[in-house]
Amino acid sequence: MNTINNANEVLVDCQNVWKIFGARAPTAIRAVEERGLSKKQILEEFDCVVGVANANLQVRRGEIFCIMGLSGSGKSTLVRLLNRLIEPSLGQITIKGKDIAKLNAAELRDMRARNIGMVFQSVALLPGRTVLENAAFGLEVRGVPRDERYKIARAALEKVGLADWMARYPSELSGGMQQRVGLARALAADPEIILMDEPFSALDPLIRRQLQDEFRQLTKSLGKSSVFITHDLEEAIRIGDRIAIMKDGVIVQVGTAEEIVTQPADDYVSEFVAGISRIHLVKAHSVMLPVAEFQTLQPHCDVEALLKTSPEADIGELIDLTMRSNRDAVAVVENGAMVGIVTTRGLLCGVAGTPARELVAA
Amino acid sequence: MNADLIRFSPGVYLAPAVDWLNANFHPFFDAVTKLIEAVLGGIEAVLLYPSPYVVILVAVLLAAFLINFRVAVITAVSLAFCLLAGLWTASMQTFALVTVAVFISVSIAFPLGILASRYKSLEAGLRPVLDIMQTVPPWVYLIPAVMIFSLGRVPAIIATIVYGIPPMLRLTTLAFNQVPKDLLELGQATGAPPRAILLKIEIPSATPTLLVGLNQCILLSLAMVVLAGLVGAGGLGAEVTRGLTRMEMGLGLRAGLAIVAIAILLDRLSKGALQGRGRGPTRATH
Ligand SMILES: Nc1ncnc2c1ncn2[C@@H]1O[C@H](COP(=O)(O)OP(=O)(O)OP(=O)(O)O)[C@@H](O)[C@H]1O
Ligand SMILES: [Mg+2]
Numbered sequence: 001m002n003t004i005n006n007a008n009e010v011l012v013d014c015q016n017v018w019k020i021f022g023a024r025a026p027t028a029i030r031a032v033e034e035r036g037l038s039k040k041q042i043l044e045e046f047d048c049v050v051g052v053a054n055a056n057l058q059v060r061r062g063e064i065f066c067i068m069g070l071s072g073s074g075k076s077t078l079v080r081l082l083n084r085l086i087e088p089s090l091g092q093i094t095i096k097g098k099d100i101a102k103l104n105a106a107e108l109r110d111m112r113a114r115n116i117g118m119v120f121q122s123v124a125l126l127p128g129r130t131v132l133e134n135a136a137f138g139l140e141v142r143g144v145p146r147d148e149r150y151k152i153a154r155a156a157l158e159k160v161g162l163a164d165w166m167a168r169y170p171s172e173l174s175g176g177m178q179q180r181v182g183l184a185r186a187l188a189a190d191p192e193i194i195l196m197d198e199p200f201s202a203l204d205p206l207i208r209r210q211l212q213d214e215f216r217q218l219t220k221s222l223g224k225s226s227v228f229i230t231h232d233l234e235e236a237i238r239i240g241d242r243i244a245i246m247k248d249g250v251i252v253q254v255g256t257a258e259e260i261v262t263q264p265a266d267d268y269v270s271e272f273v274a275g276i277s278r279i280h281l282v283k284a285h286s287v288m289l290p291v292a293e294f295q296t297l298q299p300h301c302d303v304e305a306l307l308k309t310s311p312e313a314d315i316g317e318l319i320d321l322t323m324r325s326n327r328d329a330v331a332v333v334e335n336g337a338m339v340g341i342v343t344t345r346g347l348l349c350g351v352a353g354t355p356a357r358e359l360v361a362a
Numbered sequence: 363m364n365a366d367l368i369r370f371s372p373g374v375y376l377a378p379a380v381d382w383l384n385a386n387f388h389p390f391f392d393a394v395t396k397l398i399e400a401v402l403g404g405i406e407a408v409l410l411y412p413s414p415y416v417v418i419l420v421a422v423l424l425a426a427f428l429i430n431f432r433v434a435v436i437t438a439v440s441l442a443f444c445l446l447a448g449l450w451t452a453s454m455q456t457f458a459l460v461t462v463a464v465f466i467s468v469s470i471a472f473p474l475g476i477l478a479s480r481y482k483s484l485e486a487g488l489r490p491v492l493d494i495m496q497t498v499p500p501w502v503y504l505i506p507a508v509m510i511f512s513l514g515r516v517p518a519i520i521a522t523i524v525y526g527i528p529p530m531l532r533l534t535t536l537a538f539n540q541v542p543k544d545l546l547e548l549g550q551a552t553g554a555p556p557r558a559i560l561l562k563i564e565i566p567s568a569t570p571t572l573l574v575g576l577n578q579c580i581l582l583s584l585a586m587v588v589l590a591g592l593v594g595a596g597g598l599g600a601e602v603t604r605g606l607t608r609m610e611m612g613l614g615l616r617a618g619l620a621i622v623a624i625a626i627l628l629d630r631l632s633k634g635a636l637q638g639r640g641r642g643p644t645r646a647t648h
Pocket of ligand 2: 075077
C-alpha cells in the first residue's frame with residue numbers, strides 16, 4: 001500500500017470560494033470578479049452579506065482540520081458549502097477530486113450518503129425514534145436492510161460508549177449523550193469525511209474535554225478525515241491537526257497549532273492566541289539556538305555532555321529534562337546529528353511567547 | 363347616480379355558470395353522485411345491517427386492540443349513548459357521512475397544504491380563497507351544491523367537504539413550515555431522497571399540528587352535518603331539524619348530544635389510529 005501518497009491525498013479542496021447572501025448577490029458577485037470589492041464595500045453598495053470570502057483550503061486524508069472563528073465569521077456557511085447544503089456564489093469545491101457543483105441530484109445524494117457525513121450543533125435527533133433507530137437513520141435512507149443497519153448502528157453506538165442506551169428515546173439522554181448519538185449516526189454511515197459544526201459548544205467544560213479526546217481518538221483510529229468547526233481556540237488546538245482562523249468570512253491564517261501560536265499572521269490572530277498556554281504547543285525546534293551560536297555564548301560548556309531530546313519535544317518535556325540535568329541547557333538531536341541547543345532562557349521565551357531569535361540580540 | 367347600477371351582484375354571473383355546468387357536465391356530476399351514494403350506502407350497510415350490540419362490541423374490541431384501553435372505553439360510552447338515545451340509525455348515517463366527507467377533505471387539503479408550504483406563491487394565492495371559504499356562511503355552499511346535485515346526501519357531503527378543507531389545509535401548511543430546519547438539513551446531509559425526508563422527517567415532526575388540523579376538520583364537518591339536515595341528508599342533522607321545526611326540546615337535545623358523542627368518538631379514533639400505540643417521546647417523558 002502506498003501510504004505516503006495516501007496520507008497526502010487531498011480529500012476536500014476549496015478554490016476561491018465565495019458565498020454572498022442577499023437579493024442582489026449576482027450583481028455583487030460580478031462586482032467582486034471585476035473590481036475585487038471588500039466585504040464592507042459589498043454590504044454598503046449592494047446590501048448583501050458576505051458569508052464566505054475567497055476561501056481556499058485543502059483537507060488531506062486522515063487529517064482533522066479545524067475552522068475557528070467568532071460568531072458570524074462564516075464557519076457554518078463554509079462547512080455547509082462543503083456538502084453543498086449551500087451553493088457557492090463563486091469558486092470551486094472538489095471532494096475526492098469531483099467537482100460537487102457538477103453532480104446531479106442523485107449523485108449528490110450518493111456523495112453525501114457515502115463520502116461526507118455531518119454532525120450538527122443542535123444534534124438534530126429525531127424525537128420519535130430510539131437511539132438505535134436514530135443511529136441507523138443514514139443507513140435506513142440508503143435502503144440498507146433492517147438487521148444489517150441495526151448491527152452497524154449498534155457497533156457505532158458501542159464505539160461512542162452508548163451500548164446500554166439503544167432502546168431509549170433522545171429526550172431521556174443528557175446533552176453530551178445526545179451529541180454522541182449524533183456522532184454515532186455519522187460514524188454508522190461510514191463516510192470518509194465527517195463535518196462537525198460546533199458539535200460540543202453547548203456542553204459543559206468537563207464533558208466537552210472528554211468528548212474532544214474521544215472524538216480525536218476515534219477519528220484517528222478509524223482513519224477518518226474531519227472538518228471541525230469551533231469558536232474556541234483551545235478546542236481547535238486540542239483536536240485539530242491544522243487550524244484555519246476565520247474572520248468576517250475570510251480565512252486569515254491556516255497552520256498547525258504551533259504555527260498559529262508562535263507566528264500569528266496578524267493582530268487579530270495574536271489577540272486570540274494571547275491567552276493560550278504554550279507548554280504543550282511550542283516545540284524544541286522553535287526555541288532552540290543553533291549549536292554554533294550557543295558555543296560562542298557559552299564557550300566552556302561541553303555540548304556532548306548535555307541531555308538529548310528530539311525537535312518535537314514540547315516545552316513541558318524540555319522543562320522536565322532541564323530539571324533532571326545538572327546543566328541548564330538541553331541538546332536537540334535529529335537523525336543522530338545535533339541541530340540545536342535549548343537554554344533555560346529559550347524555554348522562558350517560549351513560555352512567554354517571544355520568538356527565539358530575539359533572545360540572541362538581548 | 364343610481365345605486366342599483368353599481369350594485370355588485372356575483373350571483374348574476376354565478377347562477378348562469380352553475381346552469382352551464384349543469385347542462386354540460388351532467389354525466390360527470392351524475393357519476394360523482396352515484397359514486398358517493400355507493401360508498402356512503404356501503405358504509406351505512408356495514409354499520410346498520412348487524413345488530414347495534416354487535417357493532418358496538420366489534421368497535422370496542424378493535425379500539426382496544428389497535429389503539430388503547432382509554433379509546434375503547436370512550437368508544438363504548440359514546441356508541442352506547444347513541445343507542446340509548448334512540449338515535450342509532452341516524453347516528454350511523456351521520457358517522458358514515460362525516461367519515462367520507464373528512465376523508466375526501468383531507469385527501470384534497472393534505473397534498474395542497476404540503477405544496478403550499480413548499481411554494482410560497484401558491485400559499486399566497488390560496489390564502490384569500492381559504493378566507494372566503496371560511497367566512498361565507500356555510501349554507502350558502504348548499505345552494506349551488508343543491509342546484510347541481512339536487513337534494514339528498516351528495517350536496518350535503520360536497521358542502522361539508524368544502525367547509526372542511528380550509529382548516530386542514532391551513533394547519534397542514536403551518537405544520538410543514540414548522541418542521542425544524544436542522545432536521546431538514548439532517549435529511550439532506552445524510553443523502554436522503556425527498557420521499558424519505560417527507561415520510562421519515564417531515565410528517566413525523568408535523569404530526570401534532572396535523573392532528574389538530576384533522577380535529578378541526580372533523581368538528582367543522584360535524585357542525586355542517588346539522589345544516590345538511592336542511593337539504594335532506596338524513597342522519598342526526600335531520601333529527602335536529604325536526605326537533606327545531608316541531609319545537610321538540612327533548613329530541614333536539616338528544617340529537618345534539620349524539621352529535622357531540624360522534625364528534626368525540628371520531629376525534630379519538632382518528633388520533634389513536636394515526637399515532638399508533640403511544641410510541642415515542644410522549645410516552646418516554648413523564
Ligand atoms: N441564509 C442566510 N441569509 C443571509 N445571511 C446569512 C445566511 N446565513 C448566514 N448569513 C450571514 O452570513 C454570516 C456568517 O454566518 P454563519 O452562520 O456562517 O456564521 P458562524 O461563523 O457559523 O457563526 P456562529 O458561530 O454564530 O454559528 C453572518 O453574517 C450571517 O448573517
Ligand atoms: Mg454556526
